[in-house]
Amino acid sequence: MNPASCLIRHSRSGDIAAITAIYTHHVLHGTGTFEIDPPTCSDMAARRDDVLARGLPYLVAEQTGQVVGFAYCNWFKPRPAYRFSAEDSIYLAPDRHGRGLGRALLAELIAQAQNAGLRKLIAVIGDSANTGSVGVHRSAGFTPVGILKACGWKFGRWLDAVLMEKALGVGDSQPPVEQAIQTRNNQPS
Secondary structure (H helix, E strand, O other), X not given: OOHHHOEEEEOOHHHHHHHHHXXXXXXXXXXXXXXXXXXXXXXXXXXXXXXXXXXXXXXXXXXXXXXXXXXEEEEOOOOHHHOOEEEEEEXXXXXXXXXXXXXXXXXXXXXXXXXXXXXXXXXXXXXXXXHHHHHHHHXXXXXXXXXXXXXXXXXXXXXXXXXXXXXXXOOOOOOOOHHHHHHHHHOOO
């Protein structure tokens, strides 16, 4: 299936089982996440609720009625000075890689993050050998910032984290609009 046959939409609570199954596969078999124990559906629902409560996007890719990927962004750091920067996450079902779905999800996530008032998206990509994720981010205009060497231990080996960034909208050329992400000011530091 190609990305043209894919529907990118806001996630719903009914998507949690599919989201959890996709993420569980990546936890157990991949190095894109440094999480080691798969979260439960309840855990994933709480994480989604946290993202949505902050006014940030949490999307799914759907093909023929089936959720085949998801993407979201969450604040990069909880302190108020970071309130216009978020880290993005994208995960696809294992049989859907290399078909343009990640690129489609990321493009919509970028658009919605900008609409939410964010000025920067940051990719913290697990494993410097994760060329698919690095490539998807590069094709969306992310630029490399650096590599944190051997900062994660998974599957009996050290893993790097690749840092990439993308300015959104006017980026840092103008002051932010404070009310764009008002709920962030109410978060503890």
